[in-house]
Amino acid sequence: GESVGLHLPTLSVQEGDNSIINCAYSNSASDYFIWYKQESGKGPQFIIDIRSNMDKRQGQRVTVLLNKTVKHLSLQIAATQPGDSAVYFCAENIGGSNYKLTFGKGTLLTVNP
């Protein structure tokens, strides 16, 4: 399967359950954060973003929470569906003109029907 040899953190949930994917970021100066979803054989796809002046942002079935005190980001997916199965990446950016998005390790989410 796809996860063999990858050594990615994995999360396995049942269809209809809520999923929470966690991410610890490294730079306290980071001011912009993004979650991406990458399906097999495709490029990363934007899900939701949040700026450091917020601690929560909601989208369609997704919520991102930001805790700057402990440098922690989470992505909550409500009513997880089989189509949500993918690798999820958090990314951080310090901002300014030398824009560089630094990606985290990735978490493999598997949704069981």
Add this chain to the structure above:
Amino acid sequence: DTAVSQTPKYLVTQMGNDKSIKCEQNLGHDTMYWYKQDSKKFLKIMFSYNNKELIINETVPNRFSPKSPDKAHLNLHINSLELGDSAVYFCASSQVIDWTGTNEKLFFGSGTQLSVL
């Protein structure tokens, strides 16, 4: 109507060869990037261009030479390919959103899987 398109999708070649990957974006974005994704899915930035000018070069070997003929295109040429160059290469673009040059979220292409034999 693909926003960020890169070609080829698959590239299989021998060590020592020279190859190119092309990328085009039709989003009108100012900034384009090349990222490398290794076998463990780790994504790392290689280059960033803003309006055809190089702004980020992340200590990539000089065998890798990006070229931006205009702000909608960013191609990647690789000389003397090595086994360790095998990876998936992603092109991306983003838009500058304010006067400081801050960019917003990246839009990625579908990737080029490079296999060096």
